[in-house]
Amino acid sequence: MVGITTTIPLEIPLAAGESILDLNNLFVNHETPQELIDKAEMAGFPRNTCGWIKGIYGAIQNFDIRKVISVTEGDCSNTRALMEVLSSQGIKIIPFAYPFEHSEKALAGQIHSLAEQFQVDTAQIGQAKKHLDLIREKIHEIDRMTWQEDRVTGRENHYFQVCSSDMNGDLDRFSLEIDSFLAEAGQRQPLKEDLRLAYVGVPPIFPDLYPALEKLGARVVFNETQRQFTMPFPTADIVDQYLHYTYPYGIFFRLEDIKKELEKRRIDGVIHYVQSFCFRQIEDIVLRKNLSLPVLTLEGDQPAPLDARSLIRIECFLEMLRAAKGAS
C-alpha cells in the first residue's frame, strides 16, 4: 500500500499492482478528523500550519502507512518539510515533482524516475491508463449531468471527482459505485436551485459546504480542482496527460481552464476556497483580477462544519447575486 500527498500519476503505482490511498481523503473522511490534526500538533506541527498537512501526518500515523509518494514541486513547500519529518521516522518517501517550468522534457524525466522506482515499463503504464480512463469517462458523465442536466448535487459532483485521485483505493468497487449512481441519477427530476456556482481552489475542509449552499438555493455546478483530478481531457500518453493537468502549474494556467468552464456552465458567482496559512491565499489577488464574475473568498482551517462567520458571508454573497440577477 502506498499513500499519496496529492494527485500523482496514479497509472504508475497501479501498474506495479500497488493499492493507493490519497492521504487527504483518508484524513478528511476519518470519523474524527480533528484527532488527526491534534496528533500532528502534539508532534510539534505549529498551530498556524495548513490543516491538510497536519491531517495527512495524523492519518499516516493513525493508519501506520510506511510508504508515501510525496509531491515536492507543484504543491506546497510544507509538503517538503512533512516529507523530512516522515523520513526521519523511517517512512519510505518517494518524491515526485510537477516541474515549475511545465515542459514536456522535465515532466517526462520525473515520470520516468517514478516508473523506475516502481519497476514498471511504458506498456504496463499504458494498460493502467486504459483501465483508469474507463472509470474517468464515467465520472466525466457525472460532471456533465451536473451542469448540463441538473441532476447531480454539488456534493455528489465533488465526491465522485475528488475520489478519482485514488479511485477510493479500489478501482473495481469504485467503478460499480459509479455505475449504480449513474443509473439512479439518470432517473431524477432536474434540480431547481436558482443560482449556479463555481467552486475553485483546493477541495473544502468543511464537510457541509455543498448542502449548506443548496439549502440557501445555490448549487455548485463546477468543482475546479476536483474535476482536474479526473483528467478531463483526452490524451494519448501520461506525460501529455499530466502536462494538461492544471492544478500543480500556477494560477494563470488554471485560469484558462476556469474561465472556459465558467462560461460553458452559465455560472452566476464563484466561491474561491482558500485554506488558512496556504500560499494559495495570495493567488486570490490574481484570481479576482482576472475573473469578471463576483467572487466570494471563503477561508477554512479545521475540519468542522461551517462556522457562523462563514455562513454569514455565504448568505450575503447569495443575496447579492440574486439582487444582481433581478436587476439585469
Add this chain to the structure above:
Amino acid sequence: MTALGIDLGSRRIKMIAFQDKNILWFKSFDTIPFYKQYSGIHEGKLTIDFSAAGVDIEFQEKAIPVVATGYGRNNIDLENARVIPEIQAHCKGAEFQTGLTTFTLLDMGGQDTKVARVENGLLVDFIMNDKCAASSGRYLESMAAVLDVSLEELSRHASNPIPLNATCGIFGESELIGKIIEGHPLEHLCAGVNNALLKRVLPMLRPFDKDTLIVTGGVAKNGALICLLETSTQARIVVPPHPQFNGAIGCAAQAR
C-alpha cells in the same frame, strides 16, 4: 409605531422603532446580559421577552412588522420576525440615513469589519475581515483597557502614533504594555492604537472605489480614526447621525 428593526450584534443589541419613515425611539442593550435575561428558545426559534426588556410591546398587539438581522441569518431565527442578511441591513441603513445610493460602506462593529460597495442602490461587492478581532471594535476596547483610558479619550488622538505591529489583538496587549514601559506619552500610545486599526482596515478598502465612504458601527464614533481615514483615503467621509444603530435602521427601513 409602524415598524421595528432589531440588530442582534456581537457586543450590543440595538432596536429602532419607526413611525412611517421617522425614528420613534432607540434602545441598546449589552448582548450577553440581554440573552441571559430576556431570551429563550421556543420550537427552535429565538424568543425575546420584550416586555421584560422594557420595550413597548405595542408592535406585538398590533402585529406591526419586525425585521431583524445579526450573526448569520441562519443562526438567528427570531420568532415572528423577518430576518435579513447583515450586509443588506447595513447597506439599507446607510442609504436611509444619508440619502445616498452610490457609496462604499465601512462598517466597524464589535467583532466584524465589513466593506461593501453599493451602486445605484444595488450591492455589487463586499468583503469582511478575516477571523480575527484585531481589525474590529473589540481591539479598541481591549487596548483602552490596557491604557486605562475611556474609549472617548482613546478616540481623541491621531498625531504622532507610536508604531504597533502586532497582528493579533491579544498579543497586541503585550506589545502595548512594552511601549508603556518605554515611556511614550499617553497621547502617542492612543494614536498608535488608532493607527494600528487603520492599518488593518486599509487593505480591506483597497479594492473598492473611494468616492464616498460611509462609516458606520460603534467605531465610527472614533474621531481620530475618521481623521486618519480621511487623510489616507482622500475619500469624502460620511458618518451618519446614528452609526451604531445603522443595521437596526436598515431593518426597520426594510419592513413591509
